[in-house]
Amino acid sequence: MNRKKTLSRxxxxxxxxxxxxxxxxxxxxxxxxLTLYAPVLIGDAVDLVIGPGQVSFQPLTALLVQLAIVAxxxxxxxxxxxxxxxxxxxxIASDLRSQAFSRLHEMPLSAIDxxxxxxxxxxxxxxxxxxxxxxxxxxxQLFTGVVTILGTLGFMLSIHVGIxxxxxxxxxxxFFVASFIxxxxxxxxxxxxxxxxxxxxxxxxxxxxxxxxxxxxYETRAAxxxxxxxxxxxxxxxxAVFYSSLTNPCTRFVNGxxxxxxGIVGAFAALSGNLSVGGLSCxxxxxxxxxxxxxxISGVVTELQNALASADRVFAxxxxxxxxxxxxxxxxxxxxxxTVNLCHVDFSYTPEVSLIEDLNLDVAPGQRIALVGxxxxxxxxxxxxxxxxYDVNSGSIRVSGRDIRDYTRNSLRGGWGMVLQDTWLxxxxxxxxxxxxxxxxxxxxxxxxxxxxHAHGFITRxxxxxxxxxxxxxxxxxxxxxxxxxxxxxxxxxxxxxxLDEATSSIDTLTEIRIQKxxxxxxxxxxxxxxxxxxxxxxxxxLILVMKDGHIIEQGSHLQLLEKGGFYAQLYQSQFATx
Numbered sequence: 116m117n118r119k120k121t122l123s124r125x126x127x128x129x130x131x132x133x134x135x136x137x138x139x140x141x142x143x144x145x146x147x148x149l150t151l152y153a154p155v156l157i158g159d160a161v162d163l164v165i166g167p168g169q170v171s172f173q174p175l176t177a178l179l180v181q182l183a184i185v186a187x188x189x190x191x192x193x194x195x196x197x198x199x200x201x202x203x204x205x206x207i208a209s210d211l212r213s214q215a216f217s218r219l220h221e222m223p224l225s226a227i228d229x230x231x232x233x234x235x236x237x238x239x240x241x242x243x244x245x246x247x248x249x250x251x252x253x254x255x256q257l258f259t260g261v262v263t264i265l266g267t268l269g270f271m272l273s274i275h276v277g278i279x280x281x282x283x284x285x286x287x288x289x290f291f292v293a294s295f296i297x298x299x300x301x302x303x304x305x306x307x308x309x310x311x312x313x314x315x316x317x318x319x320x321x322x323x324x325x326x327x328x329x330x331x332x333y334e335t336r337a338a339x340x341x342x343x344x345x346x347x348x349x350x351x352x353x354x355a356v357f358y359s360s361l362t363n364p365c366t367r368f369v370n371g372x373x374x375x376x377x378g379i380v381g382a383f384a385a386l387s388g389n390l391s392v393g394g395l396s397c398x399x400x401x402x403x404x405x406x407x408x409x410x411x412i413s414g415v416v417t418e419l420q421n422a423l424a425s426a427d428r429v430f431a432x433x434x435x436x437x438x439x440x441x442x443x444x445x446x447x448x449x450x451x452x453x454t455v456n457l458c459h460v461d462f463s464y465t466p467e468v469s470l471i472e473d474l475n476l477d478v479a480p481g482q483r484i485a486l487v488g489x490x491x492x493x494x495x496x497x498x499x500x501x502x503x504x505y506d507v508n509s510g511s512i513r514v515s516g517r518d519i520r521d522y523t524r525n526s527l528r529g530g531w532g533m534v535l536q537d538t539w540l541x542x543x544x545x546x547x548x549x550x551x552x553x554x555x556x557x558x559x560x561x562x563x564x565x566x567x568x569h570a571h572g573f574i575t576r577x578x579x580x581x582x583x584x585x586x587x588x589x590x591x592x593x594x595x596x597x598x599x600x601x602x603x604x605x606x607x608x609x610x611x612x613x614x615l616d617e618a619t620s621s622i623d624t625l626t627e628i629r630i631q632k633x634x635x636x637x638x639x640x641x642x643x644x645x646x647x648x649x650x651x652x653x654x655x656x657x658l659i660l661v662m663k664d665g666h667i668i669e670q671g672s673h674l675q676l677l678e679k680g681g682f683y684a685q686l687y688q689s690q691f692a693t694x
Contacts, residue, residue, distance in 0.1 A: 121426045122419075125250070128207050139199035142192050143258040147266045149189040150404070155270075156182045158397030200254035208247040214433050215239045223438040224504045225464070233316025238432050241315065242308060242425035249422025256415050260408030267405040274398055275390055281376040282405060288369045303355035305424035310348045312428065317341060355421070370407070377402040439506065441523045448526040451515045451611050453480030453642035455501070460510035462500060470496060471665040474510070478658075483643045485653035487686065488662035494646045496665075498614050501644065502528055514612075532610040536617035538597040545574055546581040548600055552608040564607035567637075569629050570599035595623060602630065606637065613643040627652070650687050659683065 129136050160178045216239060219227070227235075271279040321328055321337050328337055381398050384390040390398070455478040462471045471493050478484055486494040499505050500512060503519055511518045519527055532552075540548050549564060550556050556564075561581065565571040573596055577583040585592060592600075605613070615634065631652060647653045654673045661669035661676065661683045669681050676683035 117427065118420075118423050121423050121430060124430060125207070125246070125423075125426055128210060129203065132203055132206055135199050135203055139196055139203065139254060140258055142196040142199065144262050144266075146189055146192045146196060147259060147262040149185050149192065150263070151266050151270050151401070153182060153185050153189075154397045154400035154404070156185065157400065158391075158394055196259075197255065200251060203254055204247050204251040207250060208243050211243050211246065211429055211433075212239055215243075215429055218433050218435055218437070221437040222435050224499075226435055231313075231316040233319035234312040235432065236319060237312040237315035238428050241311060242428050245308070245425035246422045246429065249418045249425075252418045253415050253422075256408075260415070263404060263408045267401050271398060271401050271405070274394055274401075275381075275384060278377055278380050278384060278390075278398055281380050282373055282402060285369065285373045285376060288372070300355055300358045300420040303351050303358065304421040305427065306351040307348065307355050307421075308424045308428055310344060310351060314341070314344045314348060317344060359418075359420075370403075373405070374399070374402050442521065445523045446517065446521055446526075448514065448522045448530050451530045453482075453612060454478065454513070454515055455612075455642060456513040456516075457497075458511050458513065460500070460512060461508045462496065462505065463508065464496075464505075469665065471500075474665070474667065476660070476667070478642060480642060481640050482658060483638055483645065483656045485645045485647060485656035485659045486662060487647060487650065487653065487659060487683065492662040493665040494662055495616060498533075498616055498644065498646065501614065502531060502533070530610055531612050531614055532605040532608055533614045534598075534602050534605050534616070538594070538601050540585060540587075540592075540597055540600060542585070542587050544579075544582050544584050545577065545600065548585070549581075549603045549607055552604045556607055560607060561603075565603045567606045567633050568599050568603035569633065570596070570603045573599070599630075602633075606633070609637065609641075611641055613638060613641050614646075615643065616646040617648065661686075 156178050160175055160182075219235070268279065268282070271282060317337075317340060321341075328334060377398060381390060381395045385395045455476070457474050457476040460471060460474040463469050474497075476484075486497060488494060496505075500507055501519075503524055506520065511520075513519065514522070514527065514530070541551070546558075546561055549561050553560075558581075562571065565574055565581075574581055574583075635655065645653055645656060650673075653659060656673070658670060659673060659676055660667050661681075663682065669676055669679065669683050671679070677687060
């Protein structure tokens with residue numbers, strides 16, 4: 116039932132290209148008719164060869180000319196059919212990839228975090244390629260094969276009914292072979308697709324983190340993990356290939372039985388005068404053409420099992436539930452005043468492990484809020500909730516006096532500027548990466564933002580300055596340089612509210628002092644949330660929230676918290692203790 120459902124979905128994707136599909140079927144029919152007409156001409160030509168010195172050359176020449184025309188038309192029609200089938204296949208592959216990639220943008224982050232990145236990549240690339248290969252073989256051979264079987268059977272019945280019955284009686288053997296192979300190959304191809312996705316995930320992980328692998332001498336264990344997956348892929352792949360390889364010899368055996376049966380019965384018919392020698396020659400050709408599609412269709416069925424197993428994985432990605440859509444009457448946050456309120460907020464990533472419980476916070480416009488505390492206390496989680504990367508389990512978060520769920524996500528996130536500890540740069544030039552925040556920015560604005568972020572100096576020392584191309588994730592740039600570019604990106608846009616999550620963690624102390632001064636100027640009049648472990652960077656904050664186990668246990672200014680001598684004072688003294 117799962118295979119039928121998957122196949123139905125694939126066929127439904129043909130609806131936009133119904134015209135091309137109909138044209139392909141018509142071309143397949145014309146190709147088969149021309150192919151089946153050729154044996155008739157050959158049979159007539161054989162009957163004209165009566166014996167030595169008794170050949171009728173004039174009508175034979177005419178038949179040969181017709182045969183050449185038929186062969187030429189057949190080649191043209193088959194080429195046009197191939198063009199149509201390629202168009203159908205690659206349109207469907209393109210649509211599948213587009214739907215899968217679009218779904219990635221619609222899925223909630225919680226779903227993306229739970230899946231392996233490598234497996235997701237494998238579904239969009241490798242699995243869609245497998246579907247494309249299976250469909251292309253199906254379109255090229257399935258249509259033609261079915262029409263060939265029906266057409267050949269009709270031609271044979273018109274020549275001799277008795278011999279045709281021999282062919283019809285032996286035909287079910289081919290269906291049995293195809294059915295047997297299809298049942299056994301699907302499960303192995305399905306397992307093969309899953310293991311292939313796991314292997315892609317492992318390779319992507321090992322290649323992307325090669326420095327960590329080498330630093331912790333993980334090469335041997337990585338090789339062992341790879342060998343386990345490789346062994347699994349070899350086992351299920353071998354079984355899939357074994358059963359699929361049964362197609363050719365089994366169907367050829369059935370073909371041989373049909374051909375032998377036709378030859379024996381046809382020979383007796385020719386001896387009795389019920390069939391001419393040319394007719395027998397024509398019948399043997401038809402018998403060969405009749406059985407050949409069963410071989411091809413069995414191969415197509417085997418390939419389709421692989422395609423359907425891959426389609427299952429792609430549709431599983433496409434069917435992932437989308438994030439809660441914006442309300443139909445969602446408002447556009449145009450000019451936020453900077454007021455942020457958290458009211459009785461509860462949130463946890465998994466129901467079993469509680470994180471934030473009954474969190475309350477009122478932030479006035481332009482206030483600088485610093486979040487400090489041990490790792491895992493919920494600092495970054497609050498940032499994720501403010502940006503609505505995750506929705507609260509209960510309670511509410513308000514911006515400008517309104518629940519953030521009442522705004523569209525795009526307008527809400529447009530009101531925030533983020534600089535994170537984890538940098539992200541795309542393939543392109545330095546200029547492109549800074550202008551990612553504002554594609555319409557002028558060169559002067561880009562340079563001014565880079566100067567404000569203290570990135571202008573190192574950019575001008577690059578071979579091509581702002582036009583220097585960089586690879587994915589910054590290429591050869593240092594961690595500090597990449598972070599400066601991310602800071603310049605926010606400096607370019609200067610939204611009304613800011614989030615700085617360990618924004619200077621990869622920057623040297625001297626540059627950090629300069630950047631901190633730039634941040635101070637940037638945060639003037641803007642509501643800002645700053646997450647920091649280095650307490651020296653938040654001493655000027657208006658309000659410092661000390662978090663532990665998802666709760667705010669202390670709050671106040673830097674001096675007030677030191678005077679209390681509580682948890683914050685312990686954190687500060689651990690970093691700046693003197694003799």
